[in-house]
Amino acid sequence: MSKYLKIKLFVLFITICTVTGCRQQDSSVSAAVVSRIAIDSTYAEDDSLTTYIAPYREHVNKTLDSALSYAPATLTKNDGDRNSSLGNLMADLLLKMSDSLMRLQGQPPVDIALLNHGGIRSIISAGPVSARTAYELMPFENTIVLLEMDGAALTEMARYLSAEDRPTPIAGMSLVVDENNRILSVEIGGRPLNQDETYRLVTSNFLVTGGDGMAFLGKARTTTDLGYKIRNAIIDYFKITDTLRTGVDDRFIQRQKP
Amino acid sequence: MKRRTFITRSAAVGTGLSLGGLALNSCSGFGEKKITILHTNDVHSHIDPFPDSHGQFPGLGGVARRASLIKSIREENPNTLLLDAGDIFQGTPYFNFYGGELEFRLMNKMGYQAATLGNHDFDNGLEGLLAQLPNADFKFVNANYDFSNTPLDGLFNPYEIYEMDGIKVGVFGLGIQLKGLVDPVLFGETKYLDPVERALDIARELREEKGCRLVICLSHLGYRYREEDLMSDVRLAQLTEGIDLIIGGHTHTFMEEADLLPNRAGNRVLVNQVGCYGVRLGRIDFTFDNQTGDAKGKSAVISV
Numbered sequence: 431m432s433k434y435l436k437i438k439l440f441v442l443f444i445t446i447c448t449v450t451g452c453r454q455q456d457s458s459v460s461a462a463v464v465s466r467i468a469i470d471s472t473y474a475e476d477d478s479l480t481t482y483i484a485p486y487r488e489h490v491n492k493t494l495d496s497a498l499s500y501a502p503a504t505l506t507k508n509d510g511d512r513n514s515s516l517g518n519l520m521a522d523l524l525l526k527m528s529d530s531l532m533r534l535q536g537q538p539p540v541d542i543a544l545l546n547h548g549g550i551r552s553i554i555s556a557g558p559v560s561a562r563t564a565y566e567l568m569p570f571e572n573t574i575v576l577l578e579m580d581g582a583a584l585t586e587m588a589r590y591l592s593a594e595d596r597p598t599p600i601a602g603m604s605l606v607v608d609e610n611n612r613i614l615s616v617e618i619g620g621r622p623l624n625q626d627e628t629y630r631l632v633t634s635n636f637l638v639t640g641g642d643g644m645a646f647l648g649k650a651r652t653t654t655d656l657g658y659k660i661r662n663a664i665i666d667y668f669k670i671t672d673t674l675r676t677g678v679d680d681r682f683i684q685r686q687k688p
Numbered sequence: 689m690k691r692r693t694f695i696t697r698s699a700a701v702g703t704g705l706s707l708g709g710l711a712l713n714s715c716s717g718f719g720e721k722k723i724t725i726l727h728t729n730d731v732h733s734h735i736d737p738f739p740d741s742h743g744q745f746p747g748l749g750g751v752a753r754r755a756s757l758i759k760s761i762r763e764e765n766p767n768t769l770l771l772d773a774g775d776i777f778q779g780t781p782y783f784n785f786y787g788g789e790l791e792f793r794l795m796n797k798m799g800y801q802a803a804t805l806g807n808h809d810f811d812n813g814l815e816g817l818l819a820q821l822p823n824a825d826f827k828f829v830n831a832n833y834d835f836s837n838t839p840l841d842g843l844f845n846p847y848e849i850y851e852m853d854g855i856k857v858g859v860f861g862l863g864i865q866l867k868g869l870v871d872p873v874l875f876g877e878t879k880y881l882d883p884v885e886r887a888l889d890i891a892r893e894l895r896e897e898k899g900c901r902l903v904i905c906l907s908h909l910g911y912r913y914r915e916e917d918l919m920s921d922v923r924l925a926q927l928t929e930g931i932d933l934i935i936g937g938h939t940h941t942f943m944e945e946a947d948l949l950p951n952r953a954g955n956r957v958l959v960n961q962v963g964c965y966g967v968r969l970g971r972i973d974f975t976f977d978n979q980t981g982d983a984k985g986k987s988a989v990i991s992v
Contacts, residue, residue: 459932459975459976460720460975460976462958462975463972463973465970467968467969469749469966469967469968469969470747471753473753473757475750475752475753478755479755479797482797483735483751483790486782486785487736489785657873
């Protein structure tokens with residue numbers, strides 16, 4: 431019933447036909463009434479559409495909710511000071527999946543993976559892990575970008591990481607800072623960072639295009655979008671990983687005063 | 689819920705106003721005609737209603753409900769035009785699974801007549817959009833993307849004209865600058881044309897050459913920006929003439945009132961936008977005098 435509509439009328443304007451004795455105005459529109467209708471449960475569903483949507487919905491839900499992997503414990507991005515269980519998992523899988531792709535294409539291996547704390551949009555709850563989990567972690571369509579970076583740019587990256595007060599997800603790089611956040615050591619793949627070497631780093635296109643102020647990414651020698659969505663990398667990793675074994679480790683630690 | 693009480697209370701006011709409108713207009717006689725414009729924007733693949741536990745839009749939205757609402761409005765007034773201002777794609781797994789097919793098919797079933805392109809409608813690239821176009825029975829209108837060097841060449845008209853009860857309504861579309869917003873790989877050789885120039889040309893053509901009494905711009909430029917020089921619906925309204933109504937999108941603006949802005953000729957333009965995700969439907973009822981009127985070169989809406 432229309433009288434019952436959740437309508438708010440908020441504009442009504444009428445040419446003043448009383449003044450001109452109902453004669454034609456310049457305009458041919460004599461009134462416009464604007465309303466907006468909140469679509470809520472007072473409107474019955476159109477059965478034909480509900481029926482039409484149902485098989486699509488079932489397929490989507492079935493696919494999204496079927497278990498791909500298993501988390502023995504709840505993983506979050508805030509359970510460590512300088513690195514976290516979920517941040518480590520995300521960076522590790524980004525490195526692993528990009529590296530597999532590169533090897534498949536006959537290209538050199540990937541050394542480092544970098545994400546941002548804010549880009550991880552959810553936790554992983556203990557229990558079965560599905561594609562829906564991947565959508566929750568990564569609702570955006572961000573893709574993986576491969577950057578070739580020299581030692582100087584990576585030194586800048588280490589400085590950025592040490593200055594961040596929230597743990598930034600990294601893999602392939604390990605970092606030790608002192609109690610004043612001064613860098614004590616930077617290692618790539620277990621070897622000290624070599625200023626003369628070029629390293630291959632993967633990250634999100636969001637960060638390469640300026641997200642989170644990671645200016646050092648702009649100093650890359652080359653930048654290649656792999657066209658591989660981060661969410662798809664997560665799903666692919668879940669598919670090949672029976673149990674998500676991860677935790678806070680020593681890839682980035684801060685030495686305390688003796 | 690706050691929202692609910694607010695809306696219910698204002699419903700009473702609405703009824704009063706519309707009765708008042710009828711009474712005031714009754715002097716224009718029995719020949720007057722009514723055209724209803726219904727609109728959505730930034731639905732972003734939202735097909736199912738939000739769950740009752742949702743933080744922002746509890747229990748709102750849903751295509752099957754929108755369909756029955758639209759049907760009831762059409763029964764009330766068959767001279768209804770149903771439009772969308774872009775960003776149909778992207779936002780739920782339905783899009784990731786089916787690439788927009790379901791969104792288009794449901795829009796067909798609801799009887800959408802025209803839509804314009806939003807930036808997210810390029811999320812699967814030009815090829816991804818091209819692949820879905822056969823699923824849309826409605827028209828896409830865009831006047832400021834030049835697709836001539838792309839696979840979409842020749843597939844979109846700048847405008848469409850709908851004749852209802854003898855009244856011609858022109859609907860044209862404007863898109864946002866894609867550079868800096870969409871990965872260049874996705875929009876390829878698409879060229880961006882100045883929306884103000886295009887709007888002026890098209891509005892004049894629709895009004896003077898095609899005899900449209902109502903000119904509607906479906907815009908995905910965004911309502912307005914702090915950076916004054918960024919093109920927006922508000923700026924477009926002020927810098928052009930010949931447009932009666934701008935139906936906006938992109939900025940997900942839940943307007944509590946439509947704007948009524950002076951255009952460059954001193955006539956007034958309505959600007960409206962209904963947020964996002966299909967949680968609201970916009971409705972504008974235009975009443976036309978029984979005489980033809982001289983619509984040439986003037987905005988039909990309001991010359992007070």
